[in-house]
Amino acid sequence: xxxxxxxxDLGTTNSVIAFLKDGVPTAITVEEGTAILPSVVSFEPxxxxxxxxxxxxxxxxxxxxxxxxxxxxxxxxxxxVSAGEQSFSPEEISSCILKYLAERASETLGxxxxxxxxxxxxxxxxxxxxxxxxxxxxxxxxxxxxxxxPTAAALVYDHVLSPQGDESPCVLVYDLGGGTFDVSILEIKxxxxxxxxxxxxxxxxxxxxxxxxxxHLLEKLREQAxxxxxxxxxSLKVRLLDIAERAKIALSDHPYVKVNEVAVAMLKxxxxxxDFELTREQFQSLxxxxxxxxxxxxxEALEEAHLGPEEIGKVILVGGATRMPAVHEALSTLFDQPxxxxxxxxxxxxxxxxxxAGLITGDSIGQILLDVTAHSLGLKTLDxxxxxxxxxDHFSTIIRRNTRIPVSRSEVFxxxxxxxxxxxxxxxxxxxxxxxxxxxIGSFFYPLKPAPARSPVIVEFAYDLEGLVxxxxxxxxxxxxxxVTLDIRNRRVExxxxxxxxxxxxxxxxxxxRRLAAEAGLGEELRGDLLRVASEYEAAIRTVDxxxxxxxxxxxxxxxxxxxxxxxESGE
Numbered sequence: 001x002x003x004x005x006x007x008x009d010l011g012t013t014n015s016v017i018a019f020l021k022d023g024v025p026t027a028i029t030v031e032e033g034t035a036i037l038p039s040v041v042s043f044e045p046x047x048x049x050x051x052x053x054x055x056x057x058x059x060x061x062x063x064x065x066x067x068x069x070x071x072x073x074x075x076x077x078x079x080x081v082s083a084g085e086q087s088f089s090p091e092e093i094s095s096c097i098l099k100y101l102a103e104r105a106s107e108t109l110g111x112x113x114x115x116x117x118x119x120x121x122x123x124x125x126x127x128x129x130x131x132x133x134x135x136x137x138x139x140x141x142x143x144x145x146x147x148x149x150p151t152a153a154a155l156v157y158d159h160v161l162s163p164q165g166d167e168s169p170c171v172l173v174y175d176l177g178g179g180t181f182d183v184s185i186l187e188i189k190x191x192x193x194x195x196x197x198x199x200x201x202x203x204x205x206x207x208x209x210x211x212x213x214x215x216h217l218l219e220k221l222r223e224q225a226x227x228x229x230x231x232x233x234x235s236l237k238v239r240l241l242d243i244a245e246r247a248k249i250a251l252s253d254h255p256y257v258k259v260n261e262v263a264v265a266m267l268k269x270x271x272x273x274x275d276f277e278l279t280r281e282q283f284q285s286l287x288x289x290x291x292x293x294x295x296x297x298x299x300e301a302l303e304e305a306h307l308g309p310e311e312i313g314k315v316i317l318v319g320g321a322t323r324m325p326a327v328h329e330a331l332s333t334l335f336d337q338p339x340x341x342x343x344x345x346x347x348x349x350x351x352x353x354x355x356x357a358g359l360i361t362g363d364s365i366g367q368i369l370l371d372v373t374a375h376s377l378g379l380k381t382l383d384x385x386x387x388x389x390x391x392x393d394h395f396s397t398i399i400r401r402n403t404r405i406p407v408s409r410s411e412v413f414x415x416x417x418x419x420x421x422x423x424x425x426x427x428x429x430x431x432x433x434x435x436x437x438x439x440x441i442g443s444f445f446y447p448l449k450p451a452p453a454r455s456p457v458i459v460e461f462a463y464d465l466e467g468l469v470x471x472x473x474x475x476x477x478x479x480x481x482x483x484v485t486l487d488i489r490n491r492r493v494e495x496x497x498x499x500x501x502x503x504x505x506x507x508x509x510x511x512x513x514r515r516l517a518a519e520a521g522l523g524e525e526l527r528g529d530l531l532r533v534a535s536e537y538e539a540a541i542r543t544v545d546x547x548x549x550x551x552x553x554x555x556x557x558x559x560x561x562x563x564x565x566x567x568x569e570s571g572e
Contacts, residue, residue, distance in 0.1 A: 005115045005144060005361055006105055007152070007353025010094060010132065012072040012205060013178020014320065015039050016350035017101040017116075019109065023364045025156070025354035027347045030104040036346050037104075039178075041096045042067040043083040052100040061242065064234040068093050070179045070207060075135075076128030091131050095138035102141055115142045117357045119349050121175070121182045122148040122198040144360060149175055150184030150198065152352025153318045156343050157188070168313030170196070172301070174331060175349075176294060177319035179205040183297050185305045185312070197304035199297050204290065206248075206321035212286045213244035221265055221272045228267055236265050243274065251280045252323040255412040255458060256476070284326045291326050295334065309335045320346045338376075340403045375429040375439075376401040377461055377469060382416060393435045395428055398461045410460035412476075415453055422447040423457075427471065427486060442486040449478040513557060516564045526564055533557045 007025070009016045014036045018027045027035035031053050042056035043049070043066045051059065060067040066084045074081065074090040081088050102113045120132055129146055136143040150173035157171060169189050175182040182200035217240045222230050232240075243261055250257040257278050263271035284291075302309065315331055322328075322345050331339045343351065358365050378397040399409050415423070425446050430438025448457075460472040469486040513534040517527045537553040 002361060003115060004109060004111055004113060005117060005357035006102070006113050007117045007119070007147075007350055007355070007357045008098065008101055009119050009149070009152075009347075009350035009353060010072065010098065010135075011039055011177055011349075012070050012180055013039055013207065014346060015097055015101060016347055017105050018347070018350040018354035019105070020354055020358040020363050020365065023358075025351040025358075025365075027350055028105045028108050030101060035350075037097070037101060038069075039072065039097055040067060040069045041071075041083075041093050043086060045084045048086065050096055052096055061235060061238045064238050073179045073202060076125065076131040091135040092138060094132070094135035098135055098141060099139035102139065114140075115144050115357075117145045117147055117353045117360070118143050119147050119149045119152045119353050121180050121200060121202075122150050122184050122195070123182060123200045123202070145356065147353055147356050148184070148195070148198075149173075149182055149318065149349045149352075150186065150316075151195070152349045152356060153316050154186050154188060155352040155355040156348055157314065157316050168311055170305075170307060170312050171314050171316060172298070172312045172335075173316045173318060174294070174298065174322065174327070175200075175318035176321040176327065177205050178321065179207050181205060181294050181297065182318075183294070183301045185301050185307065196307070197301045199301050199304070201293065201297060204293055206245075206319070208290055209248055209287050209321065209324070210241050210244045212290070213248060213283060214240040216282075216286055217244060217259070217264075217274060220274060220276065224272050225267055230265065230267060230272075239264055247278055248283065248324070251278070251283050252325060253408055254410050254460075255280045280325065287326070291330050294327075295330050298331075298334065315339050316348075317341050317345050318348050338400050340400050376431055377427065377429050377441075377463065379413070379459065380426040380428060380435045381413060395430065395433055395435045395438055398459065399463055401431060403463075406462070406464045408460065408462040410458055410472075412456050412458050415448065415451065415455045415457065418453045419450045420448050420453070420455075425459075425471075425473070425484075427469070442484075444484050446473050446482055447480075448475055449480045451475070451478060513561050516561055516568070519564075519568055521568060522564055523567070526560070526567065529560050530557075530564055533560055 004019055006017050006019045006028075016027055016035055016037065017030065018025050018035075020026070029035050030037050037053045038057040040053065040056040040060065042051045042059040042063060045066060050056075056067060057069070060069065065082075068081050068083055068088070071081060071090050071093040075094065077090065079090065081090060081093055098116075098118075102116065106113045116136065118132055118136060120129055124132070132146060133143050153173045153175070154171060169187050171186050171188055173182070173184045173186065175184075180200065180202050181204040182198070184198040185196045187194045187196055214237070218230075218232060243259065243264070247257050247259055259274050259276055259278055261274040264274050265272045302312075312335055315335055315337070317327070317339065322341070328339045355365055376397045377399040378395050381394050381396045396411070396413070398411050399407060423446050424443060426435070426443040427441050428435050428438040429441050432438050456476040458474045458476055460474075462470040462472070464470075471484045471486065473482045473484075474480070513530045516522070517530040517534075533553065533556055537550070537557045540550045540553050
């Protein structure tokens with residue numbers, strides 16, 4: 001029987017091991033139900049034994065001098081890492097992580113894992129690559145190949161989002177991990193994947209965003225200390241970094257986060273607590289220059305590849321730090337296209353390494369299937385009045401098209417008037433900035449408590465695999481919450497506050513078709529087509545258990561509606 005070769009993403013913050021299961025790359029669960037292993041090693045002072053992963057990270061606050069993390073930044077350097085009275089090379093620390101991953105994979109697969117493919121940043125020099133190979137040898141593993149991380153990500157791309165039609169074969173991989181940043185541009189033509197340009201920053205990653213937020217938290221503590229000096233020792237730094245990381249992660253999905261930590265530090269026997277609200281806007285202000293540094297590297301890579309932003313067919317996001325909304329906003333602005341994760345950014349590189357391992361062993365590699373949102377989802381909001389149409393309605397996207405589901409996203413909006421009694425919440429799907437060009441999928445009334453104009457309301461969309469969107473609204477500071485469920489597939493609104501009672505299903509596409517049919521100036525034949533196809537479409541939704549048939553009728557109805565609109569606009 002052919003032996004299994006696993007793929008390993010040896011990361012600065014986290015590491016992952018994966019293999020091919022029936023031709024599909026699959027991440028292996030290594031601890032506590034997750035495939036993501038913190039790249040942390042903690043040593044016992046008495047006997048030199050060590051812990052790896054979450055257990056090691058959990059010891060970091062209590063034993064900072066015995067715990068090592070972010071060692072990838074030191075690979076290839078002539079230096080040692082201290083853990084208590086012991087000293088280790090970066091390769092020795094990395095070997096502990098590699099060995100642990102291989103052991104967990106062996107237990108799961110029931111076969112000893114001896115051969116692996118390991119990924120490294122594209123900009124790793126020869127010394128750093130040799131150090132990675134040496135780490136594998138120390139772990140008792142045979143590194144059959146070293147693969148650049150963007151190349152591994154492109155292998156996954158090739159099985160998920162292969163270029164369609166006239167889409168450019170040029171792909172940009174934006175890899176913002178825990179400790180390093182890497183950007184590469186590849187041209188993918190079938191089996192040929194050519195790297196056109198690459199660059200990066202070995203001293204820039206998610207850790208640096210945590211560090212900025214940690215400094216902000218430290219200032220909050222010093223404000224409480226007053227004139228008393230507050231020293232940042234190792235234990236306090238670790239505690240603050242842990243709080244900062246959790247807050248950063250929460251702000252990727254929520255516009256506000258409550259920081260409430262007791263006895264973060266002690267000052268002359270007096271505990272110093274953290275109890276304040278942090279906004280996404282504040283965090284982005286603290287870290288704006290870090291995002292700008294990554295974008296500078298992106299522009300340099302484009303120039304090196306002699307390409308303009310418009311010539312990039314797809315942007316692939318790799319690394320957990322790419323979940324930050326500021327990353328999406330900066331890339332969307334530069335490339336003028338929606339930016340979204342096609343694959344879990346924490347797993348993408350390891351899955352690509354597993355594909356490379358499969359190519360080495362000659363395994364058949366199947367298509368990676370992902371469930372994503374077919375259309376963007378959002379709300380109707382007020383914007384500046386269009387001078388041509390007089391329309392002030394604007395489509396504010398909350399979940400973008402092609403976002404992997406299940407997914408949860410939230411944004412903050414503001415009331416427009418003093419003592420506003422409520423708001424009609426209208427939920428649309430589509431890609432146009434104007435709600436009139438999108439599809440209304442549901443609406444409901446949200447009563448507001450008396451408050452000044454510009455009071456914030458947090459809106460959260462949670463979209464699951466069953467096509468249900470759960471909408472949670474929170475009038476911030478007024479204990480006024482409402483939960484509503486929308487059935488996207490059946491166009492149904494269900495108000496959680498009304499004991500599960502649902503409104504009658506409303507088909508807004510068919511309604512719009514009938515409004516068009518009632519317009520003067522439309523020929524009888526076209527009017528008849530609109531009414532006939534609209535009726536067939538509504539009947540199919542109610543009675544046909546065949547999504548392909550429903551989709552076919554919906555496409556046909558939309559085509560007839562588009563034809564009718566063209567006739568009405570031309571006045572013919």
